[in-house]
Amino acid sequence: MIKIESLSHHFEMGKKGKKTTLPVLKNVSFAVNAGEIVSLVGKSGSGKSTLLNLIGGFIHPNSGIITINGQAVTQFSEADWADFRLNHIGFIFQNFQLIPSMTAFQNVELPLILKGIHDSDRKMKTEETLKRVGLADYHDHYPSELSGGQQQRVGIARALVLDPPLILADEPTGSLDSETEASLLDFILQLNKENGITFLIITHDHEVAQIGNRTIEIHDGELVKGAYAHELQG
Amino acid sequence: MSFKDKISFVRQNMRKNKMRLFMTILATAMGCTFLIVLASVAFGLHDTLLQDYMEHDRINEIEVYGTSDPGRDTMHLTNEDINYFESLDHVKTVRRSTTLQQYPLMSIDNYQLATEAKSVYYPAEQEAGFTLTEGRFPEQDNEVIVGYHFASLLAPTNNDNEELYDDYGLLKEAYQYDGPIVGDTFSLEIEKIDQDGAVEIGKFDVIVSGIVEQPKREWFTESTVYISEQLLTDIEAFTETTAGSPYIEYQEGPVSDERTYSDIVIHSTTIQYLQDLTEKLAEENYYVYSVASQVQQMNLLFNIAKAGLIFIGTIAILIASIGIYNTMTMAVTERAGDIGIMKAIGANPKTIKQIFLIESSYIGLLGAFFGTVVAYLLSHVVNWVIPVILESAFDDTIPEGFKFSSIPFVLVLITILICLAVTLISGSQPAKRATQVDVLKAMRREI
Numbered sequence: 001m002i003k004i005e006s007l008s009h010h011f012e013m014g015k016k017g018k019k020t021t022l023p024v025l026k027n028v029s030f031a032v033n034a035g036e037i038v039s040l041v042g043k044s045g046s047g048k049s050t051l052l053n054l055i056g057g058f059i060h061p062n063s064g065i066i067t068i069n070g071q072a073v074t075q076f077s078e079a080d081w082a083d084f085r086l087n088h089i090g091f092i093f094q095n096f097q098l099i100p101s102m103t104a105f106q107n108v109e110l111p112l113i114l115k116g117i118h119d120s121d122r123k124m125k126t127e128e129t130l131k132r133v134g135l136a137d138y139h140d141h142y143p144s145e146l147s148g149g150q151q152q153r154v155g156i157a158r159a160l161v162l163d164p165p166l167i168l169a170d171e172p173t174g175s176l177d178s179e180t181e182a183s184l185l186d187f188i189l190q191l192n193k194e195n196g197i198t199f200l201i202i203t204h205d206h207e208v209a210q211i212g213n214r215t216i217e218i219h220d221g222e223l224v225k226g227a228y229a230h231e232l233q234g
Numbered sequence: 235m236s237f238k239d240k241i242s243f244v245r246q247n248m249r250k251n252k253m254r255l256f257m258t259i260l261a262t263a264m265g266c267t268f269l270i271v272l273a274s275v276a277f278g279l280h281d282t283l284l285q286d287y288m289e290h291d292r293i294n295e296i297e298v299y300g301t302s303d304p305g306r307d308t309m310h311l312t313n314e315d316i317n318y319f320e321s322l323d324h325v326k327t328v329r330r331s332t333t334l335q336q337y338p339l340m341s342i343d344n345y346q347l348a349t350e351a352k353s354v355y356y357p358a359e360q361e362a363g364f365t366l367t368e369g370r371f372p373e374q375d376n377e378v379i380v381g382y383h384f385a386s387l388l389a390p391t392n393n394d395n396e397e398l399y400d401d402y403g404l405l406k407e408a409y410q411y412d413g414p415i416v417g418d419t420f421s422l423e424i425e426k427i428d429q430d431g432a433v434e435i436g437k438f439d440v441i442v443s444g445i446v447e448q449p450k451r452e453w454f455t456e457s458t459v460y461i462s463e464q465l466l467t468d469i470e471a472f473t474e475t476t477a478g479s480p481y482i483e484y485q486e487g488p489v490s491d492e493r494t495y496s497d498i499v500i501h502s503t504t505i506q507y508l509q510d511l512t513e514k515l516a517e518e519n520y521y522v523y524s525v526a527s528q529v530q531q532m533n534l535l536f537n538i539a540k541a542g543l544i545f546i547g548t549i550a551i552l553i554a555s556i557g558i559y560n561t562m563t564m565a566v567t568e569r570a571g572d573i574g575i576m577k578a579i580g581a582n583p584k585t586i587k588q589i590f591l592i593e594s595s596y597i598g599l600l601g602a603f604f605g606t607v608v609a610y611l612l613s614h615v616v617n618w619v620i621p622v623i624l625e626s627a628f629d630d631t632i633p634e635g636f637k638f639s640s641i642p643f644v645l646v647l648i649t650i651l652i653c654l655a656v657t658l659i660s661g662s663q664p665a666k667r668a669t670q671v672d673v674l675k676a677m678r679r680e681i
Contacts, residue, residue, distance in 0.1 A: 056578075058578070058673050058674050059674070078583055079582050079583055079584065082577065082581060082582040082583065083580065083582065084580075085578070085580040086579070086580025086581075091578060091579060093677070097575050097578065098575075099571075099572045099575055099576075101246070101572070102246075110576070110579065111579050111580060113235055113239045113243075114235050114576070114579070114580055114581050114582075114585065115235075115580075116235055116236055116239075158579065
């Protein structure tokens, strides 16, 4: 599903003429097989967020190759990335990233609108997805009228609504209490089991990381655990 | 993302800051109103002057006064010329008339009127749009039609002139002929003055079959008697002069058997062929005149004036576009978070750009719509108020139908297109900025 080969990235810091280079990822290689739940753990500043940003196409790597679902995405333009994200990747964000002026229904419906799905089909699909995440009665609620757990469920519904084969989750339980966290993790497991959705979850919480089939640990931009050589063949 | 969804998205976004939106639309509407009202003055005056030409049915006419062909009587055109004119392409009809060379006295009972008379060819007159207000066109040689004011000018013969006319010199209503006119038999009296000055009166009984429509120029008094060509021939036979002149002493030789015409007017099918026809006839030694060249010059002048005024008006819309630019820039800044989220979940940069361009166009179109409505209202007010002001300030009467301001559809269309172009240009930079919103910065944190 995801294949990363010799991926390196650095950030340039400072003003012009006095720029310094800060290496963030150093020759990283690993793979995530279809249907897996892989947890990516590491301390703050270890490079795990940068790695997810690179896989999501929000930043472009300095070197290396990223292949998702059989497509080499490294040289994608911004427009290519937009289409690719819409069709292949769902995102779950730590602070939900819902559009505050839209209701729960409208937030979930947004990817369907962007894809140009017909009005009646998308209403049906949105309702079905909201029902699936247990928010059938919260259609017309704005994000500010929902609890953190409910907002995250809206976020998950938005990620799921186009049935992507891959979901990238960034600290999905970071803003939730322990009870809601447990419920959400169960839901992720259920989605993986029933729909075969591949998850790459970034977390610093080892308990959350345990739901994964495999845990990859990153330290100072290098993978220190979980990225076995045979995985590159996957 | 479908166009309908983009519109719906834009409308949803526009509701977020209603006051700012209102002020931007107001500024755009004011710009559009200014452009339309300014240019409408040129359109109004142009229309009025053009209408003036059109009302006199002269716009597609070529007047033929005679010919400079060697060996021909300069001022007398014949049926041969008429046939030639009718054979030309794009000629609708050829009106011809001969004015009687004296004012015959038309009398009935105790009423009479000495007025102009002319023989006309009715089929051509009808083809050219000559219409009656009452009765029908003559079918017999002794039938005539009379001008609109003929009846009101018929004066009683047994009264003192002082009593008959009011202060304006018009026949008092009480003394006017109250008969039906149409169907009445008049005596048409023709004078014949021989070389010794002896006057002989010839009387011809004529029946009025119709009354001509009221002249479009209200001040114009029309009391002409239109007679048949046969009646003219009979009159000529009596006076023994061409066109019924009373003075036989000026007649050179006997009256010709061949009918000649003093006035010939060619009507072209459309105005676009008028210039070509005029030039062709002039090349063939005919003395011709048409208003086409004057109208063309007038059109050129007014078109330049319209373009100039539209250009000045466009400056007002350009000023309003600064407001649109500002509104759109603020919208992009305020919605950077939403844009970031949309891009993160797969919104194409092109879609984002289109959404903002649609939004600026929407503001422009709303401004143009309201601006046009206000401009129409102002135009009506201007057309109503200015004559009143001029009349009270200068004690001068403005002709009825005179328009200071006119808003044709083409002016509205031009305004909408200018407004749309200006708003698209002013919205393009903010729209481009929207596509460049950094997803990670917009979401305020890296994922």
